[in-house]
Amino acid sequence: MHWVSNIIVLLLILGAIYAGRYAARDRFWRENAIELWRRRPVAIGVIAVYLFIALLDSISWVDPASEANALTSGRARTIIDRIFRPETFKEASYSAPLASVAFYGGQPLLHPGAHALGTDLLGRDVVYRTLKGMRVALLIGGLTSLVVIPIALLFGVTAGYFGRRIDDAVFFAMTVLASVPSLLLLIALIMVLGKGTVQVCVALGVTGWVHFCRIARGETLKLREADFVAAARALGVRDGTIIRRHILPNIAHLVIITFALSFTALVLSETILSYLGIGLDGSWGQMIDQARNELSRTPIIWWNLAGASVALFTLVLSVNVIADAMRDIIDPRTRREGR
Amino acid sequence: MAAYLTRRIGYGLVTVFGVLFLLFVLFFAVTDPDDIARKAVGERARPEVYAQWKKNHGYDKPLFINMQASDAKRYTDTLLFEHYRRMLTFDFGRSDADDSPISSRLREGAGPSLSLTVPLFVFGLALSVAVALFVAFFRETYVDRLMLVVCMLTMSVASLLYIIAGQYLVGQLLKWFPISGFDPDPAVIARFLALPVLVGVVSGFGADTRFYRTIFLEEISRDYVRTARAKGCGDARVMVRHVLRNALIPILTNVVVQIPFLFTGVLLLESFFGIPGLGALTVEAIQGNDFSTLRTMVYLGALLFILGQILTDISYALADPRVRLG
Numbered sequence: 187m188h189w190v191s192n193i194i195v196l197l198l199i200l201g202a203i204y205a206g207r208y209a210a211r212d213r214f215w216r217e218n219a220i221e222l223w224r225r226r227p228v229a230i231g232v233i234a235v236y237l238f239i240a241l242l243d244s245i246s247w248v249d250p251a252s253e254a255n256a257l258t259s260g261r262a263r264t265i266i267d268r269i270f271r272p273e274t275f276k277e278a279s280y281s282a283p284l285a286s287v288a289f290y291g292g293q294p295l296l297h298p299g300a301h302a303l304g305t306d307l308l309g310r311d312v313v314y315r316t317l318k319g320m321r322v323a324l325l326i327g328g329l330t331s332l333v334v335i336p337i338a339l340l341f342g343v344t345a346g347y348f349g350r351r352i353d354d355a356v357f358f359a360m361t362v363l364a365s366v367p368s369l370l371l372l373i374a375l376i377m378v379l380g381k382g383t384v385q386v387c388v389a390l391g392v393t394g395w396v397h398f399c400r401i402a403r404g405e406t407l408k409l410r411e412a413d414f415v416a417a418a419r420a421l422g423v424r425d426g427t428i429i430r431r432h433i434l435p436n437i438a439h440l441v442i443i444t445f446a447l448s449f450t451a452l453v454l455s456e457t458i459l460s461y462l463g464i465g466l467d468g469s470w471g472q473m474i475d476q477a478r479n480e481l482s483r484t485p486i487i488w489w490n491l492a493g494a495s496v497a498l499f500t501l502v503l504s505v506n507v508i509a510d511a512m513r514d515i516i517d518p519r520t521r522r523e524g525r
Numbered sequence: 526m527a528a529y530l531t532r533r534i535g536y537g538l539v540t541v542f543g544v545l546f547l548l549f550v551l552f553f554a555v556t557d558p559d560d561i562a563r564k565a566v567g568e569r570a571r572p573e574v575y576a577q578w579k580k581n582h583g584y585d586k587p588l589f590i591n592m593q594a595s596d597a598k599r600y601t602d603t604l605l606f607e608h609y610r611r612m613l614t615f616d617f618g619r620s621d622a623d624d625s626p627i628s629s630r631l632r633e634g635a636g637p638s639l640s641l642t643v644p645l646f647v648f649g650l651a652l653s654v655a656v657a658l659f660v661a662f663f664r665e666t667y668v669d670r671l672m673l674v675v676c677m678l679t680m681s682v683a684s685l686l687y688i689i690a691g692q693y694l695v696g697q698l699l700k701w702f703p704i705s706g707f708d709p710d711p712a713v714i715a716r717f718l719a720l721p722v723l724v725g726v727v728s729g730f731g732a733d734t735r736f737y738r739t740i741f742l743e744e745i746s747r748d749y750v751r752t753a754r755a756k757g758c759g760d761a762r763v764m765v766r767h768v769l770r771n772a773l774i775p776i777l778t779n780v781v782v783q784i785p786f787l788f789t790g791v792l793l794l795e796s797f798f799g800i801p802g803l804g805a806l807t808v809e810a811i812q813g814n815d816f817s818t819l820r821t822m823v824y825l826g827a828l829l830f831i832l833g834q835i836l837t838d839i840s841y842a843l844a845d846p847r848v849r850l851g
Contacts, residue, residue, distance in 0.1 A: 362543035365834075367826040369792065373811055374548075374823050378556045450681070457683040458793060461813050474685055481693045495686050501680035510677070 188246040188262030195244045218439075218515050226511045229504040236501055240321040242266050256506045270314040277301070277309035284487050293504065304489040306476070308498070316493040319470040323501060326390065326456050326466060327449035334391040335441060342402025343429055343437070347410055356403065370424060372455065376464045386459065386466055394448050401444055406436045439516045446509035450502045470494035529842060537835045542609075544827045549608050552820050554746055558604070559622060564814045582621060582817065612824055620810075621817045630806060631821070637707060638802030641723035641795065642787040645725040649733065650727060650780065657737035661745060662764050673735070688797045691724040706798035721798040725791060740775045744768045774841075781837045784829065 209215035223230060237346070246264040277296055280289035286298030297299075303312035334419035345356035375389035409415060409432070418428050460471030480487035562579045570578075611618060617627040660672045694702035702720040744750070745768055753763050795804035802824065810818035 361540050362547055365540055365544050365827045365830050366823055370823045370826050374551055374819060377819060378551045454683050457685045461685055478689045498683055499681050506677055506681055
């Protein structure tokens with residue numbers, strides 16, 4: 187399976203380079219990107235760090251068998267795994283941050299003072315687990331959105347542009363899906379599809395699709411009546427070309443803002459799924475869920491909870507801040523009101 | 526008006542049919558009824574027990590067309606038809622997990638759920654609207670900016686964390702309220718509900734306040750506000766008498782959307798604080814692979830939502846002459 191992950195990483199990097207080059211050529215995107223960077227450098231930096239760590243945790247390969255790696259032979263290990271070496275870098279059970287003896291019993295640790303955030307019940311390093319969670323979080327939010335946006339755009343834009351029967355059908359599908367409370371629908375989907383990364387992402391996609399689609403449809407309905415679309419049509423431009431050249435670029439900014447907002451919603455709802463026992467393996471939600479009884483111990487064990495929640499909070503806050511700033515920059519109405 | 530009503534209700538019914546079809550696809554076509562039966566009676570049950578269980582729970586029919594039956598029965602003696610018939614007549618049958626009748630469990634759970642969600646809803650709404658109005662009054666000052674930062678921070682915390690922190694700080698360290706539990710006796714019920722309501726209000730505060738603030742800011746930029754000020758209204762009077770009253774329509778729309786959750790309960794809060802409501806019932810159903818209860822909860826949630834939407838649209842049509850009834 188590890189080569190699938192590697193190929194996806196490669197595709198994502200290529201896609202990011204392509205999008206970056208496109209944005210650099212276009213004046214609207216270039217100026218807004220510079221403005222965003224000027225306003226929110228810290229949040230962008232935080233996201234970049236998360237992305238980088240997730241990237242390091244996505245590239246993996248199998249070592250040739252030898253005596254030196256007998257513990258790990260045959261398994262693909264990511265760069266993060268290679269840095270932390272969780273096979274040997276672990277303790278018997280709990281240990282406090284930077285402690286040199288075990289939390290219970292007081293035996294000397296194998297790696298005294300080396301666990302910056304201590305270890306969990308099974309002796310795993312908390313920093314390592316927190317860093318591993320970054321990939322999972324970005325997977326939940328990012329991959330789901332990347333799958334959902336094209337589908338939602340396809341349905342939303344065609345429904346808005348062509349109207350009539352297509353619009354009726356898409357609108358009905360949206361009404362039905364939007365009528366089911368989203369958390370319940372999400373749970374039902376995961377119960378039915380089964381647990382696992384792909385299933386959870388599909389379920390999140392099915393529930394999140396409607397929101398994108400509604401925005402795309404509404405904006406297309408407005409744009410369809412715009413003068414420049416009428417002009418293009420009068421010149422005999424084909425429908426497909428009008429959509430590609432005139433409609434899509436004009437809803438792109440909405441798509442990006444909605445993406446940022448739905449990203450945080452997805453990451454946060456995964457913690458609820460983890461509590462219900464249908465979350466993703468290795469997510470911060472699972473760490474929080476596992477740590478929730480540790481607070482009632484005396485002395486309390488706080489580092490598991492702290493590691494996962496601080497990482498989650500920082501990510502969600504940064505994305506929220508960036509989404510807000512983007513909306514301020516792009517939407518002229520809020521620019522007039524505020525600041 | 527009558528024509529509009531009929532059309533709106535008709536569309537609502539069609540949507541209910543759509544939701545039921547979605548549920549059918551999910552719970553009968555994608556999930557194999559055999560799987561559900563196997564999970565309920567165990568892998569190594571005797572074939573008779575297995576067949577009997579499927580018969581008792583109504584899973585023993587073909588999906589769409591019954592080839593063995595004749596005439597109309599060919600289409601009515603199927604899982605699809607039975608699913609529609611039972612859901613539309615509110616005959617929810619028995620739980621897949623423990624055979625208890627679902628409708629009686631719904632009746633038992635509704636009370637505790639409402640006793641949690643109604644105060645949560647009222648306090649949350651009052652607090653968010655009041656703070657949003659206050660912030661909109663002080664717009665573009667440091668009060669406004671500080672409040673926006675607070676909202677942003679509270680929005681970025683997972684709800685699971687609020688519950689854990691609330692139980693730890695208020696329940697365990699300060700010992701103000703019991704950590705969890707429930708007692709329907711009116712004398713002590715408030716003690717058990719205080720903490721979950723507090724946690725619920727805090728976790729919803731950020732997003733709601735920001736949303737209502739935007740609504741207020743939009744209203745403030747309208748012409749009637751300038752008129753009111755021109756004729757000599759004070760700032761406070763403009764906010765309360767003019768802006769708040771006009772903003773009630775978009776606020777109400779947002780409120781109606783939340784009404785189904787009053788009945789279906791709050792999944793996490795109920796299950797964490799040991800409140801035997803419908804949310805806790807749902808969590809139990811998820812953990813116990815109880816598909817029939819989960820199906821019923823999803824259906825009821827959707828039904829209430831559709832009903833709420835119809836009521837909103839009708840009250841719009843009554844209140845706002847600009848809504849065309851054509």
